[in-house]
Amino acid sequence: MYVRDAKNREEVWLLDHIESMELDDTAFRSRDYVIAVDETSGEKAGFGRIRIHKLDDSSADHDREDRQDAVCELTSIGVLEGWRNQGVGAHVVERLLEYAGDEGFERVYALTGESAYLAQFGFRRIEESQLPAALRDRLSAKRDRTDPEAVPLAIEIDRFRMPDRLREAFKRAPEQREEGSDEESAEDFGIDPESATYKYDTGR
Numbered sequence: 001m002y003v004r005d006a007k008n009r010e011e012v013w014l015l016d017h018i019e020s021m022e023l024d025d026t027a028f029r030s031r032d033y034v035i036a037v038d039e040t041s042g043e044k045a046g047f048g049r050i051r052i053h054k055l056d057d058s059s060a061d062h063d064r065e066d067r068q069d070a071v072c073e074l075t076s077i078g079v080l081e082g083w084r085n086q087g088v089g090a091h092v093v094e095r096l097l098e099y100a101g102d103e104g105f106e107r108v109y110a111l112t113g114e115s116a117y118l119a120q121f122g123f124r125r126i127e128e129s130q131l132p133a134a135l136r137d138r139l140s141a142k143r144d145r146t147d148p149e150a151v152p153l154a155i156e157i158d159r160f161r162m163p164d165r166l167r168e169a170f171k172r173a174p175e176q177r178e179e180g181s182d183e184e185s186a187e188d189f190g191i192d193p194e195s196a197t198y199k200y201d202t203g204r
Contacts, residue, residue, distance in 0.1 A: 001045065001088070001173050003095040006033035013151060023076045024146045027051070033076075034095050036088045037171070045173070046079035050100055050108075053134040071132045072105040072165040075112075087170030093121055094162055101157045108157060111139045113149030124160050125152040130154075 006014060011030035018025045036046040051073045074096055079089045109132075110118055115125060126156050128136060131152050143148045 001040055001091075001170055003036045003091050004032050006030045006035050006047065010035065010044075013044065017047065017078055017080065018076060020082070021047065021078045022067075023078055024074070024142060026145075032203050034092060034099070036079075036083075037094055043149040044080070045083035045086075046077075046088040048089070048091050048096050050103075051075055052098045052103070053132070053138070055132055055134060070105075071135060072100045072103070072108045073135065073138070074100075074110045074118075076107050081175065082107060085169070086173040087168075088167040089117070090121070090162060090166040091123060091170050093118070094160065097155070097157050106157055108155055109135055110153040111135065111147070111150045112153065113144050113151070115153055116150055118153055118155075120163055120166075121155065122159045123155045126152050126154050128152055133163045140172050 008030050009133060010033075011028075013030065014030055014033055014035075015025065017023075018028075032049045032051060033047050034049075035044050037044055053071050055069055055071060074093065077089055079092075079094055097108055110123060112118065115123070119125075128139065133140065135152070139150060139152060
């Protein structure tokens, strides 16, 4: 099991699972995501996203620049049902925080109703007044749209910790799965096999 950057052709797979899990797909871009994959079967197990917000507006901008002018949000963490409780989500979070650190951020925010889950990695609850303006607006929108229980959390990247039980579970995860398939289907590329049309309009 390993975690890698998402590929452009996986946008439909991501959108399907984001929709089925009722996660936030605001300003969706497949390149913002990472995906956990079983290296033996090629089966995708989970995913998550880092979204960068400029402070002067709420748009995402991944061009590397002075990170004092931007904030980083961890969002849309999802694990497929058969892979839950095996450390997959934890390693998605770890990879995303590594990515944020590589991009020059020292702090990452999260707006979620699953605060207890993130707390085990070192995320802490903060007051809404401590959020940058772009994230205060985003918190309100997220509560209205996908997560009514969302609260603001933050972590200093160097304070991240991975519980040993989750690291060990992740190592053993593939052993608990039946042989999967890494064959690509029409649906992986966004084609509805019944109508031969694209399922999503991604602006291209």
